[in-house]
Amino acid sequence: MKTVRLLDDGDRDALRERFGERARFAQPLAPFTWWKIGGPADALVDVESAEELAFVLLRVRKRRLPMFVLGSGSNLLVGDGGIRGIVLRLEGEFSTLDVRAENGTVIAAAGGSASLPALCAQVATLGGIGVDGLAGIPATVGGAIRMNAGTDREIGEFAREVIVQAPARPEPHRVDVGWRYRQTSLPRDAIVARAELRFERGDAAAVRERLQSRLVRRKATQPVAIPNSGSCFRNPEGDHAGRLIEAAGAKGWREGGAEVSPLHANFIVNTGGASARDVATLLTRVRRAVQDEFGVELHLEVHLVGEFH
Ligand SMILES: Cc1cc2nc3c(=O)[nH]c(=O)nc-3n(C[C@H](O)[C@H](O)[C@H](O)COP(=O)(O)OP(=O)(O)OC[C@H]3O[C@@H](n4cnc5c(N)ncnc54)[C@H](O)[C@@H]3O)c2cc1C
Incomplete structure (x- = not known):
């Protein structure tokens, strides 16, 4: 079957002009996934600011192009035929992370592609209670929010504000999110641009110890050294x-x-x-x-x- 190419020369020129080498075409995606599997993206574009993301989203809307956002690729099986349309990676201002203590709480303000493990480490240092439940999940903050990632505690429990950008509304705006087990109510094409998480503040040494023991347990029970994508199936009600x-x-x-x-x-x-x-x-x-x-x-x-x- 012939592959449908949805991007035309005008799209490629516009992306090249705006993003230079940050727009790549027919780019294999395997290196960007934890499984090290996946065919080419028609276009892979690194966006570094809300304005750049809005630029792409407007074009996606105007031209009705398919679009997909890549996080750290730890929960993805990309087909051997690759992904049609534009695949986005969030870089630059989207990877910022600011963690601070405030009035008995620990607040983490994170860009959509900030590292969740880095957030966990910084929040634990300030004694953010419950952050150990997110320890060892190799995610970006945006990917974790999309998945409502977690263990016995989920990221949705701590999310106070989620800011997204989408083709229908390209400028950053706040959304209310419904959280379910490994799922959210986020619209399919909403890209998490940034989020704020809040934790009650407790004893930092105790939190750090719990976080450390979770990491040790993971190493013993999960094949961390071989390319994988975490749990493939959701746990059914009452079982594993x-x-x-x-x-x-x-x-x-x-x-x-x-x-x-x-x-x-x-x-x-x-x-x-x-x-x-x-x-x-x-x-x-x-x-x-x-x-x-x-x-x-x-x-x-x-x-x-x-x-x-
Ligand atoms: C060793 C290992 C252990 C794991 N352990 C756990 C665990 O304990 N608990 C758990 O819940 N998961 C676990 N996972 C799975 C995975 O880490 C999570 O699902 C994580 O949330 C995926 O985040 P990501 O940034 O890698 O997203 P990706 O895998 O890149 O993408 C996943 C989905 O999120 C979307 N997405 C990515 N970024 C954004 C964004 N900014 N805005 C909107 N949508 C976005 C993508 O389009 C895609 O649909 C594990 C994975 C591995 C490899």
């Missing part, structure tokens, strides 16, 4: 996807270079050269095995994007 997958006998199953991690059954690892098709096939096999064995339907936590043919 990893437990069900293991009980269905799927640990160690392989498809090309992809393997159900022998360490943590809800992780799929790229042991070398895995394609998106390998991972997608393995996901289907695992889901079917759990359905057949236990009658439980697993739902994906990882986001599948782009073309898989």
Whole structure:
């Protein structure tokens, strides 16, 4: 099947003129994902300010171009055929992070691409209670908000203000967000430009210790050294996807270079050269095995994007 190219020469010229080398075309996305998998983006554009983002969003609206925003790529399976349209990365002012203590609280003001691990470390130093629940999640703040990332505590519990930009309204504006397990009510095309998180302030040494022990536990229970994308499936009500997958006998199953991690059954690892098709096939096999064995339907936590043919 012929690939549809939605960007035309006018779009490419406009992006080149405004962004210079920060606009790249037919750019493979594998290096930008934790799985190290994924075909090319028609255009990959690094935007460094709200104005630059608004410029792209206006063009996306005017030309009805598809658009996708990339965080740190830790929850993404990008198809081998790549992503049509414009893929955005937030840089520059979007990566700023300001953490301060104020009236018995710790406040973190973060750009959409600020590092969540860096935020956790700084908030812990000031004694932000509960931040250990976000420790070790390799996310940008924007990606974490989109996913309502967390463990026993989720980022939504701490979010006081979320500012987005979107094609329909390109200038930064505040939105109310509904938070659910690994999901939010954010409109699909809303890009988190910045956010403010607030934590009650407690004993810094105790918070740091809890954070550290979470990091140590992760290293022991997750295949952190091999390319992966965290948990592939959301936990079903009252159970754990990893437990069900293991009980269905799927640990160690392989498809090309992809393997159900022998360490943590809800992780799929790229042991070398895995394609998106390998991972997608393995996901289907695992889901079917759990359905057949236990009658439980697993739902994906990882986001599948782009073309898989
Ligand atoms: C080793 C490992 C451990 C993990 N542990 C956990 C865990 O304990 N808990 C947990 O919840 N997750 C975990 N994850 C999954 C992942 O880290 C989270 O889902 C994280 O929130 C993804 O953030 P990201 O910046 O990498 O987003 P990406 O993976 O790049 O993108 C994910 C989605 O968010 C969207 N997005 C990204 N940035 C923005 C933005 N600025 N505005 C709007 N949408 C945006 C993307 O378009 C995409 O739809 C783990 C992953 C790994 C690899």
